[in-house]
Amino acid sequence: MAKDMTLLWGSGSPPCWRVMIALEEKNLQGYNQKLLSFEKMEHKSQQVLDMNPRGQLPSFKHGNNILNESFAACLYLESQFKSQGTKLIPDGAAEQALMYQRMFEGVTLAEKMANVIYYNWKVPEGERHDSALKRNREALVTELKLWEGYLQKLGAGSYMAGKNFSMADVIVFPSVAYIFRFGLSPERYPKLAEYFALLKERPSIKGTWPPHWLENPQNQDTLKDL
Amino acid sequence: MAKDMTLLWGSGSPPCWRVMIALEEKNLQGYNQKLLSFEKMEHKSQQVLDMNPRGQLPSFKHGNNILNESFAACLYLESQFKSQGTKLIPDGAAEQALMYQRMFEGVTLAEKMANVIYYNWKVPEGERHDSALKRNREALVTELKLWEGYLQKLGAGSYMAGKNFSMADVIVFPSVAYIFRFGLSPERYPKLAEYFALLKERPSIKGTWPPHWLENPQNQDTLKDL
Numbered sequence: 001m002a003k004d005m006t007l008l009w010g011s012g013s014p015p016c017w018r019v020m021i022a023l024e025e026k027n028l029q030g031y032n033q034k035l036l037s038f039e040k041m042e043h044k045s046q047q048v049l050d051m052n053p054r055g056q057l058p059s060f061k062h063g064n065n066i067l068n069e070s071f072a073a074c075l076y077l078e079s080q081f082k083s084q085g086t087k088l089i090p091d092g093a094a095e096q097a098l099m100y101q102r103m104f105e106g107v108t109l110a111e112k113m114a115n116v117i118y119y120n121w122k123v124p125e126g127e128r129h130d131s132a133l134k135r136n137r138e139a140l141v142t143e144l145k146l147w148e149g150y151l152q153k154l155g156a157g158s159y160m161a162g163k164n165f166s167m168a169d170v171i172v173f174p175s176v177a178y179i180f181r182f183g184l185s186p187e188r189y190p191k192l193a194e195y196f197a198l199l200k201e202r203p204s205i206k207g208t209w210p211p212h213w214l215e216n217p218q219n220q221d222t223l224k225d226l
Numbered sequence: 227m228a229k230d231m232t233l234l235w236g237s238g239s240p241p242c243w244r245v246m247i248a249l250e251e252k253n254l255q256g257y258n259q260k261l262l263s264f265e266k267m268e269h270k271s272q273q274v275l276d277m278n279p280r281g282q283l284p285s286f287k288h289g290n291n292i293l294n295e296s297f298a299a300c301l302y303l304e305s306q307f308k309s310q311g312t313k314l315i316p317d318g319a320a321e322q323a324l325m326y327q328r329m330f331e332g333v334t335l336a337e338k339m340a341n342v343i344y345y346n347w348k349v350p351e352g353e354r355h356d357s358a359l360k361r362n363r364e365a366l367v368t369e370l371k372l373w374e375g376y377l378q379k380l381g382a383g384s385y386m387a388g389k390n391f392s393m394a395d396v397i398v399f400p401s402v403a404y405i406f407r408f409g410l411s412p413e414r415y416p417k418l419a420e421y422f423a424l425l426k427e428r429p430s431i432k433g434t435w436p437p438h439w440l441e442n443p444q445n446q447d448t449l450k451d452l
Contacts, residue, residue: 097291100297146279
């Protein structure tokens with residue numbers, strides 16, 4: 001089915017993981033794929049640049065159609081394979097509104113997370129400030145409390161936009177997994193921890209778990225004091 | 227028709243402008259709206275916070291459905307009013323892929339633009355570095371050259387994702403308008419300038435032009451040397 005698709009990806013990258021989860025949910029197994037190493041700078045290789053002038057992963061192709069932005073790839077897959085696999089965008093106006101709203105708040109969650117976890121990677125040494133990192137950490141706490149509140153309001157056993165798994169989960173779950181990987185306290189964020197526990201056993205997610213996390217299951221402690 | 231919709235917005239904000247263009251394109255005139263002032267911090271007023279816990283504009287409501295993220299609001303409007311007004315998401319796989327891809331590359335364009343235009347606003351005084359602003363400006367040049375190339379490849383008179391106006395234009399045009407407002411040279415970026423000239427006369431865009439730009443049509447020169 002999916003032999004006309006190619007995915008170039010990196011282990012643990014939330015954008016790559018989103019596309020992999022969407023492919024599984026839409027029953028698009030059997031696509032061509034290649035795991036590349038960010039450390040070895042393989043995302044800047046000619047193979048990637050031929051598909052993606054930005055030199056980023058994921059790089060994704062369906063036939064001649066190129067979708068390198070993870071949100072674009074996920075929405076395209078849902079649209080082109082609407083009746084196949086999991087329905088990721090609900091039809092009902094209220095459910096759909098909440099789904100889109102949370103899906104795009106996911107951009108902010110990912111950004112605020114990256115501003116802490118990747119601070120040293122993003123900011124050259126001479127430009128780093130403790131005050132900036134402190135502010136980024138506070139902004140991430142505010143952000144996480146918002147999401148904790150969203151889940152609280154939805155009630156136990158909920159997905160990110162209600163009773164059903166949706167595109168909001170495809171987009172947001174990899175960030176949530178990342179945050180716990182980097183040591184967030186399940187005790188201080190119990191609803192996010194419950195959400196994480198519910199989704200990590202889902203086949204589309206379990207089957208696409210970042211291979212280097214499997215090899216080294218030990219969490220890091222960057223976020224343990226948040 | 228749109229009496230059950232409310233938009234709280236700020237003049238010149240690309241995310242607000244996107245929603246206003248989408249509403250026009252979907253023939254959803256007559257919605258309730260209120261222009262708020264960022265300078266007076268009205269985006270942190272109780273009226274906004276009641277709809278949007280982030281205290282940001284746009285804040286948008288359709289009945290009881292809240293869509294504060296501009297991408298969410300635009301996709302929701304297209305989905306809920308699919309057969310009304312302009313078709314913003316093409317059905318054909320190739321056209322749709324290019325539309326989604328450019329639409330979400332629009333996130334990066336907006337971000338790289340903000341990193342230059344709002345540098346002093348985003349970064350507290352003691353944390354500013356000429357080296358960072360220089361790098362941000364270089365990143366914006368690289369970004370603008372990508373878009374210039376995209377338009378070059380599509381040929382004269384093209385919209386952002388081909389021969390028809392689409393959601394990619396709803397999302398990307400406000401950033402392009404912003405960049406010229408802040409002084410980008412039409413001579414050095416002729417394709418972007420041509421695109422800007424083509425779209426600025428479109429009724430949905432002309433009719434929603436930021437009121438404070440109309441009052442003060444003089445461009446600023448922040449980007450004139452890019």
